Amino acid sequence: MQGLNSPPPALDDALVRRALAGDVQAFGDLYLACLPAVYRYIQFRVGDESLAQDVTELTFLRAWEARGRYRPGATPILGWLYRIARNAVIDHYRTARSSLPLDPGLADGEADVAHAAERHEERRRLVALVERLGSTDRDVLTMRFVLGMSHIEVAAELKRSPGSIRIIQYRALRKLRRWLQEADRHAD
Amino acid sequence: MPIEKDLAELLAGRLDRPDLAGPIELPSDSAGEILDLEQLARRIESAAGARPAAAFTLNARQRLVHVIEAKHPMGRARAPARLGPSLVWASALAGAILVCLASAGGASYAAAASLPGDVLFPAKTAYEQVALDLAPNASAREALSLEITERRLDESEHLIALGRAADAAQGFEAAAASLDRSSDLLEEVELPVARDQLAGELALLLPRVEQAVAAAGRSSEPEMGNAIAALTRAGNHAIEVGRRVGPQHKFEFHDGSDNDKPGGDKSRHNTGAGGEGKSSKARGRGPQRTHTPKKPAGPPSK
Numbered sequence: 001m002q003g004l005n006s007p008p009p010a011l012d013d014a015l016v017r018r019a020l021a022g023d024v025q026a027f028g029d030l031y032l033a034c035l036p037a038v039y040r041y042i043q044f045r046v047g048d049e050s051l052a053q054d055v056t057e058l059t060f061l062r063a064w065e066a067r068g069r070y071r072p073g074a075t076p077i078l079g080w081l082y083r084i085a086r087n088a089v090i091d092h093y094r095t096a097r098s099s100l101p102l103d104p105g106l107a108d109g110e111a112d113v114a115h116a117a118e119r120h121e122e123r124r125r126l127v128a129l130v131e132r133l134g135s136t137d138r139d140v141l142t143m144r145f146v147l148g149m150s151h152i153e154v155a156a157e158l159k160r161s162p163g164s165i166r167i168i169q170y171r172a173l174r175k176l177r178r179w180l181q182e183a184d185r186h187a188d
Numbered sequence: 189m190p191i192e193k194d195l196a197e198l199l200a201g202r203l204d205r206p207d208l209a210g211p212i213e214l215p216s217d218s219a220g221e222i223l224d225l226e227q228l229a230r231r232i233e234s235a236a237g238a239r240p241a242a243a244f245t246l247n248a249r250q251r252l253v254h255v256i257e258a259k260h261p262m263g264r265a266r267a268p269a270r271l272g273p274s275l276v277w278a279s280a281l282a283g284a285i286l287v288c289l290a291s292a293g294g295a296s297y298a299a300a301a302s303l304p305g306d307v308l309f310p311a312k313t314a315y316e317q318v319a320l321d322l323a324p325n326a327s328a329r330e331a332l333s334l335e336i337t338e339r340r341l342d343e344s345e346h347l348i349a350l351g352r353a354a355d356a357a358q359g360f361e362a363a364a365a366s367l368d369r370s371s372d373l374l375e376e377v378e379l380p381v382a383r384d385q386l387a388g389e390l391a392l393l394l395p396r397v398e399q400a401v402a403a404a405g406r407s408s409e410p411e412m413g414n415a416i417a418a419l420t421r422a423g424n425h426a427i428e429v430g431r432r433v434g435p436q437h438k439f440e441f442h443d444g445s446d447n448d449k450p451g452g453d454k455s456r457h458n459t460g461a462g463g464e465g466k467s468s469k470a471r472g473r474g475p476q477r478t479h480t481p482k483k484p485a486g487p488p489s490k
Contacts, residue, residue: 028253035240035248044236053244054299054308057252057291064256091307130232144203145229146236151200163193169203172197173225178230 005174016077022066027067030077031060037147038081044146045089045127047120050165053090078147078158079157082139125183129176195222202226300462302342304362305355313362327382330373337366341400353409360404364418367397371422371429387434390426394441397423401443416443 011033018026039057043052062084079172128137139158143149151169156163199222240248299315302308316336320329347463374390377383401419404412423441430439 003254024253024256028249029253030480032245032249038238039240040238043238049238049241052238053240054311057238058308059251059312060252061255064252122231126232126235141229141232145232148233151204151448162361163197166200167193167196170192170225173199173228174221177224177228 011077013072017072020070020072021065027064034078034081037058037078037149038085040148041082041142041146041184042085042089044123046092047123051092055085055088059088062088075152075157076146078145078149079153082143082147082157110132125180129179132179133172137168137175140168141176144169198222199225220466222284238249283344297382303347304340304359305347305352326373326378327386330370330377331387331389333366333370333373334386334393337363337393338396340366341396344400348403348407349402352382352410353407356407357404357409357411357415360400360412360415361418363397363400364415364422366420367393367426373425374429374433384436385432387430388437390430391434391437391439394423394426394430394439397426398442419443 006071011030015026015029015033019030020027035056039052039056042055044051046052046055059081062080064085070077082115091098115163133141140154142153143154143157149157151162155165158165159166195218198218198275203226204220239245299308299311302312316332320332320336340359340363344356344363347353347356347359368438370390370393374383374386377386396420401423404416420443423443427439427441430437
């Protein structure tokens with residue numbers, strides 16, 4: 001059993017290959033290695049902890065099912081998981097409208113309600129702006145700052161050069177900054 | 189004035205080296221912007237800084253491996269499946285995982301509140317299936333199966349109220365399947381006291397099934413025809429088994445096609461309280477629901 005203090009398994013090519021070849025135990029290790037990043041993305045999108053847990057597990061189960069489509073070495077595993085997670089979130093948003101709050105807001109028992117409200121609002125605002133970006137800009141910012149992927153990894157995923165990823169990142173952040181400034185001006 | 193490429197490289201350099209947060213050598217006319225953009229990137233990182241809860245992470249690997257192996261014992265040699273048709277399968281596996289989640293204290297709000305037709309509903313039913321598989325004996329399994337049947341009926345009636353008739357029809361068919369399973373499981377219960385009690389539970393569930401047939405009959409949804417047929421067939425099967433296993437109980441089921449039959453008065457089933465229309469929950473297994481619960485349902489007590 002993975003203890004709380006156990007480090008996650010190393011995410012190397014050999015593990016990815018074994019996992020995606022159908023080795024269940026290796027896939028379990030891959031899951032643990034990628035869980036923090038994938039969960040971070042999903043929680044960033046949906047806001048709610050238990051929903052994020054559900055969608056995270058669904059994401060990995062879909063990944064297990066779709067493992068035959070992944071080409072090790074061609075793209076980073078996190079980028080591939082990001083695509084699956086993104087689709088899982090979208091599927092949830094499409095189908096859950098009638099029965100579930102999509103972004104339920106503050107967690108119960110939050111000690112510092114005002115602080116939690118600020119964090120919640122900040123997250124909502126940033127999610128809305130990032131989702132407003134074009135798909136490449138959005139993917140670059142999400143993979144870089146939510147999943148924590150390097151420029152090189154993002155470049156491999158998007159089939160571009162690292163230099164172009166850095167320029168896209170710069171432009172996308174400028175766009176976000178401008179939108180935030182405009183929103184602030186309107187708020188005033 | 190620096191060109192865009194240079195600024196992008198400067199920004200990337202700073203983002204890759206958070207230890208350089210102090211004063212930096214930047215073109216004076218661009219330093220403010222670079223620092224602003226860096227700060228914005230850090231804001232995104234911070235907003236996305238949630239970590240999975242310890243209880244969730246603790247057994248995460250074990251849960252996933254257990255579920256994959258339980259569903260596909262030949263997982264290592266199995267050829268990869270296509271994603272599209274596997275959506276339901278994958279959702280169902282997620283549900284099985286939720287059993288473990290719930291037992292680890294991380295009950296799943298989303299799956300527990302899902303209704304037939306929702307994306308997480310297969311997860312909920314898989315959760316229930318694993319709970320049935322894990323039930324310690326036949327009586328526990330039968331008690332749980334009866335509860336699931338009642339839950340499906342509640343959900344389907346709630347869906348009708350929401351105007352989601354097609355999903356309700358699907359729910360009614362699931363309820364019928366669950367009722368069939370309950371009837372079959374009843375025959376496996378060997379302990380006479382438990383067998384008698386559970387036969388009584390089954391008898392008292394039938395008015396709910398009648399009520400569901402009536403509700404389905406009021407809908408113009410074409411798929412309701414199948415649902416009514418399934419419920420009727422399952423109700424009749426329950427009578428057949430119930431009268432054999434628990435002849436001391438009153439097993440009656442009328443599908444509404446013959447209102448002249450004795451006991452054909454449906455109004456007694458619509459009260460939800462008292463008499464034979466009372467559900468098993470109203471008789472002591474918990475409050476009777478009229479709609480899907482909004483809080484997570486944990487694993488059934490054994």
